[in-house]
Amino acid sequence: MRHDKATRLLDLARMLAGSSEGLTLDEMARAMGVGRRTAERMRDAVWAAFPQMEAIEDPPTKRFRIPSGLDSLFQTPTAEELAALRTAADSYAAGGAEGRAAALYALERKLLSALRGAARRKVAPDVEALVQAETIAVHPGPRPFESEQVLSAIRTAVKGLQALSFRYEGGSAPGRTRKVTPLGILFGHSNYLVATEGRDPRPRTFRLDRMQAVAALDEPAPPPADFSLQAFADESFGIYHGQIEDVVLRIGPSRAEDALRWRFHPNQVVTQDPDGSVTVAFRASGMLELSWHLFTWGDAVEIVSPPGLREMMVEELKTALKAHEG
Structure with a gap:
């Protein structure tokens, strides 16, 4: 328990050292998943361990930060963190995202070069073991262009x-x-x-x-x-934007468990029905992309609304059937 508490305090110290503007007590509480009183005690414990921490007036509250950063002693990455970084880079590379892959490989080299010799020799075998034991499943689809x-x-x-x-x-x-x-x-x-x-x-x-x-x-x-790029992206089921529709889908009992684990849209509302089916409701544009996705659910999905999506789905099915029934 003591070890866990020390780890959480160090995580908070890293957040305070990594924020240029600093964090309020409420932001600390949300980040650590604790109440405000606990956040106050954690802040005080971090302040005792790192007296260089400072408070900045930001009426009606205060922000706290560690402006000089933390000593490298507290910043040594774990084998799991380095393996996750390599896996993310390999995933980008396998999917054709060469630009982002190159950035993560460069970050990995910088992290390893910053480690002291003993720490690097200790962590390197574990990283390689984890990387060899974890691989990327490449899904079919277009390779994204990244110049x-x-x-x-x-x-x-x-x-x-x-x-x-x-x-x-x-x-x-x-x-x-x-x-x-x-x-x-x-x-x-x-x-x-x-x-x-x-x-x-x-x-x-x-x-x-x-x-x-x-x-x-x-x-x-x-x-x-x-403008919020995230809010813009959340308006559509995929990439294409158009008129925002109220979408309601009903997934039958045979695929109910899959539907409960599936995210159709960031703002979806999911309810379980008495007959074992699942209803998913959200507001979005991009109905054509949604109809393409619903092909993958076969006869397990029913489009309750909007009517235009149901009609679009029927037309797409007719087109596919015409191309293949002969």
Whole structure:
């Protein structure tokens, strides 16, 4: 128990050392999964162990941080952490995300090079053993396009609040040069830039593999203050955005356990029905992508609403049947 308590205090110290703005007591409580009174006692214990911790006035509350960071003695990564980093990098590489894979491999090299000789010799065999015992199941599907040059240009524009220019080989006017305000990147089976163009305030998506001659411009282009990339992504079942619909699906008893473990949408509401079936409700756009996904559930799923999704599903089934029944 004492060891567990010390570990949790060290985790909190790392959070306080890793935050430039500091954490409030309420934020500490949420991060550690404890009540406010317990968070106060943990803060005091960390402060006693690390007297360099400071309090910053942020009315109506205070923030706390350890501005000088922690000594490397407290920062040695475990074999499990290094193996998880390698597995994540290998997963990116196997899925074609070469840019993000390269970044994680570089981070792994930096972490290992920062370890003292004895610590590195101790952890290296365990890391290799875990990596050999864990592998990545590569699922079929499109390999995402990740050009380091394209990603670097987009990130430069995002960090500098600058406009972005590129020639787009998609859309209604292929080959036209676009000038946009970049809002972020959505990574998935295909990778997309989210941006606004011209005076239209609605965010749009641009496939990265169709963007050429990408460059950050010396022109200010700050994003809307109220824009959230996560909220934008949560509006749609997949990537494509359209009219937001109220979706209700009923999954039969034969697949009820699968449905209870499945996430159709971040904001879904799941209820178990008396007959053993499961009802899933959420609001989203991207009905075509949703209908494609529902193919995988076979006859176990019933589309309760919206009617347009049910009709779209029927048309997609007719098209597939026509192509294969002969």
